[in-house]
Amino acid sequence: MSEPDLIRITLAQMNPVAGDIAGNADLARRAWARGRAAGADLVLLPEMFLSGYQVLDMSVRAAFLRDCDAAVRQLAADCADGPALGIGAPHPEGAGVYNAYHLIERGHLRASFLKHHRPNYGVFDEKRLYAEGPFPGPIEIAGVRIGFPICEDMWFPDVCETLEESGAELLLSPNGSPYEGPGKLDIRTNHAVGRVVETGLSLVYLNLIGGQDDQVFDGGSFGINPGGKLAFQMPYFDEAIETIEVRRTNEGWRLVQGPLAPVPGPAALDYRAMVESTRDYVRKSGFSRVLLGLSGGIDSALVATIAADALGPNNVRCVMLPSRYTSRESLEDAEGCASRLGVLHQTLPIEDAVVAVNAGLAPLFEGHAPDVTEENIQSRMRGLYLMALSNKFGELLLTTGNKSEIAVGYATLYGDMNGAYNPLKDLYKTRVFAAARWRNETHHPWMQAPAGEVIPPRIIDKPPSAELREGQRDEDSLPPYAILDGILEGLVERELSVAELVDEGYERATILKVQGLLYISEYKRFQSAPGTKLTKKAFWLDRRYPVVNRWRDLA
Numbered sequence: 001m002s003e004p005d006l007i008r009i010t011l012a013q014m015n016p017v018a019g020d021i022a023g024n025a026d027l028a029r030r031a032w033a034r035g036r037a038a039g040a041d042l043v044l045l046p047e048m049f050l051s052g053y054q055v056l057d058m059s060v061r062a063a064f065l066r067d068c069d070a071a072v073r074q075l076a077a078d079c080a081d082g083p084a085l086g087i088g089a090p091h092p093e094g095a096g097v098y099n100a101y102h103l104i105e106r107g108h109l110r111a112s113f114l115k116h117h118r119p120n121y122g123v124f125d126e127k128r129l130y131a132e133g134p135f136p137g138p139i140e141i142a143g144v145r146i147g148f149p150i151c152e153d154m155w156f157p158d159v160c161e162t163l164e165e166s167g168a169e170l171l172l173s174p175n176g177s178p179y180e181g182p183g184k185l186d187i188r189t190n191h192a193v194g195r196v197v198e199t200g201l202s203l204v205y206l207n208l209i210g211g212q213d214d215q216v217f218d219g220g221s222f223g224i225n226p227g228g229k230l231a232f233q234m235p236y237f238d239e240a241i242e243t244i245e246v247r248r249t250n251e252g253w254r255l256v257q258g259p260l261a262p263v264p265g266p267a268a269l270d271y272r273a274m275v276e277s278t279r280d281y282v283r284k285s286g287f288s289r290v291l292l293g294l295s296g297g298i299d300s301a302l303v304a305t306i307a308a309d310a311l312g313p314n315n316v317r318c319v320m321l322p323s324r325y326t327s328r329e330s331l332e333d334a335e336g337c338a339s340r341l342g343v344l345h346q347t348l349p350i351e352d353a354v355v356a357v358n359a360g361l362a363p364l365f366e367g368h369a370p371d372v373t374e375e376n377i378q379s380r381m382r383g384l385y386l387m388a389l390s391n392k393f394g395e396l397l398l399t400t401g402n403k404s405e406i407a408v409g410y411a412t413l414y415g416d417m418n419g420a421y422n423p424l425k426d427l428y429k430t431r432v433f434a435a436a437r438w439r440n441e442t443h444h445p446w447m448q449a450p451a452g453e454v455i456p457p458r459i460i461d462k463p464p465s466a467e468l469r470e471g472q473r474d475e476d477s478l479p480p481y482a483i484l485d486g487i488l489e490g491l492v493e494r495e496l497s498v499a500e501l502v503d504e505g506y507e508r509a510t511i512l513k514v515q516g517l518l519y520i521s522e523y524k525r526f527q528s529a530p531g532t533k534l535t536k537k538a539f540w541l542d543r544r545y546p547v548v549n550r551w552r553d554l555a
C-alpha cells in the first residue's frame, strides 16, 4: 500500500459484453488482481461495466437487477483482501432503479453512488429507465476524499461543484461514452477541463471500449490537472489497465504525469470504429466468421477490407454472384480485391436461378413490361444465396449499404439489404471513397489484413453502378453523391429546412426529391440491419421518425 502522500489508482479501460454479468465480473477480478499486484489503493472499472452498456430495458428487470446485485456481493467477497474496487451497474433502491457506481472495500459494498443527470437524447433513454440520484458526496479512500461524477454528471457543473463544496479532493469519473465521430473527443475534454477549472480539482475520466450493437466505446481515458494539463492519455479503442499515481501537493491532490498515448486522426478513428464494432458484433454474438457478396464495387470492397481487418482474412468469405449484367471489370475487380486481402473468393452465377424465377412468375406477369421488379429479383437471388451460405456454414452475412443509400432507400428489401450487420450504415458515400483511399495508404498493427493497396484503384475510380440492368449508373437515379451527401447532411445531421438548404446553394427541386426519398424510405430503415454509429445522427436511435408519415417541408 501507498505512503501517506501518494495513492495509486488502477484504471481498467476494458470491453464488457452486454448481459454477461459473470464474464464481466471475471474481467473486473482480473483488473483488480492487476491493481493489487501494482500496489493500488483503488481499482476502477467504467460506468455500467458489470451489466454491460447499454442494456436498455433489460437493466430495469427485477431478475436482471437481482443477478447484478448478487454479482456485486460475490465481487465484494472475492476482492476483500486488497484495493477497493469501483464498478458500475444498474441498482434498485427504494422504489427506483438507478444507474449506480458501487464502491466495494474489504469484503463489503461500502457505498453506491447514484447518477444524477440521466442523458435522454440521441441513443440514451436514461430518464425513461432510471430514477434521478441525489447530489452525491465524496468518500474517503486511502486518506483522500474522492467524488464520483458518473458520465453525464461530468457534463454539467453542478454535481462536481457539490462534490467540491462537500470536501472532495479528487474527481474520478466512470463513463460509458459512445463514439460519434472525431468531434466527440474534444467535447469530452472540454467538459472535463470545465469541471477542473470550476472546482480546482484534478479529474480522471475513464471510458469503456468495445462494440455493443450500433454503438462503439472508444476508450481514450485521460486525466487532467488544474491548469488544464493532460496528466495521462490512455489509448483509443485498445484495452488498457494502467496504474496512475496521485500525489498530495501544496495545492492539493494532483495526478502524477504519466504516458500520453497517441490520439488517432479522424479517418483512423472512424475506420477503427467500424472494425471494432464489426468484430464485437460477430464475436459477442457467438460467431467467428462472416461472408458477403463482393460485387467489384467500392462498398462491398470496403466492407470486405473492414471484415478482414477485424476478423482476419481467413475468417472472411467473399462471393461473386454474377448475372448477365455483371461486367468483366467487376469480375476482375472483385477477384483482385479478394486476392489482395487474402480472403476466400468464390463465384456462384445467379443467372439460371433468375431465369427460373422469372419463368415461374411468367403466367401472372403476362402483359406486364419488365421493370424494377425483375431488377430486384437479381438482388433478392443474391440475398437468398448468401443467406443459404450463412445457414450452411454458420457465417454471419455482412450487408454493405452506405448512409447515402440507406437514407434514400436505394437498396432492395430482402435483397442486398439482407444481412446481420452493416459497417457502412453511418458512412456517407463520399466518405466511403475517402475511407478506401485512406486504408490503401495506411496500415496499423490492429489491422489484420495486409498493408498496401488492398482495394484496387479502379474500384475507387469507376462510376458506382448496381449492375441490375444494362449500363446502369447510380447517377441515373440519384443526384451526384457530392450533392446528395451535402443535402442529406443538411437534412439529417444539421436538421436544416428546405429553405436553408436553398440558401446554401442547392437546387430546390433536388432538395425536394432527396427529402421525399428520405421520408418515404423510413420503412426500409426500420427493417435494416444494425450498423456502426459514426455520427450524432445515426439512423435508428439518434433519428426516430414515423414510418407512416405524410409531412414534408414544402416552404
Ligand SMILES: Nc1ncnc2c1ncn2[C@@H]1O[C@H](COP(=O)(O)OP(=O)(O)OC[C@H]2O[C@@H]([n+]3cccc(C(=O)O)c3)[C@H](O)[C@@H]2O)[C@@H](O)[C@H]1O
Residues within 6 Å of the ligand: 372, 375, 376, 379, 380, 409, 410, 411, 412, 413, 414, 415, 416, 466, 468, 477, 520, 523
Ligand atoms: N411505406 C411502405 N411500407 C412498407 N413497405 C413498403 C412501403 N412502400 C413500399 N413498400 C414495399 O417495398 C417494396 C419496394 O421496395 P423494394 O422491393 O426494395 O424495391 P424498390 O425500392 O422499388 O427498388 C430497389 C431500388 O434499390 C436500388 N438499388 C441500388 C443499389 C443496389 C441495389 C441492389 O439490390 O443490389 C438496388 C434499385 O436500383 C432500385 O431503385 C414495395 O413493392 C412494397 O412491397
Ligand SMILES: Nc1ncnc2c1ncn2[C@@H]1O[C@H](COP(=O)(O)OP(=O)(O)OP(=O)(O)O)[C@@H](O)[C@H]1O
Residues within 6 Å of the ligand: 292, 293, 294, 295, 296, 297, 298, 299, 300, 301, 319, 320, 321, 322, 323, 326, 382, 400, 401, 402, 405, 416, 464, 465, 466, 467
Ligand atoms: N455481382 C455481385 N456479386 C456479389 N454480390 C453483389 C453483386 N452485385 C451486388 N452485390 C451485393 O449487393 C450489394 C449492393 O451492391 P450494388 O453493386 O448493387 O451497389 P453498390 O451499393 O454500388 O455496392 P458496391 O459498391 O459494392 O457495388 C453489393 O455491395 C454486394 O454486397
Ligand SMILES: NC(=O)CC[C@H](N)C(=O)O
Residues within 6 Å of the ligand: 047, 119, 124, 150, 151, 152, 153, 155, 175, 176, 177, 178
Ligand atoms: N453514459 C452517459 O451518461 C453518456 C452520455 C455522455 N454525456 C456521453 O459521453 O455521451
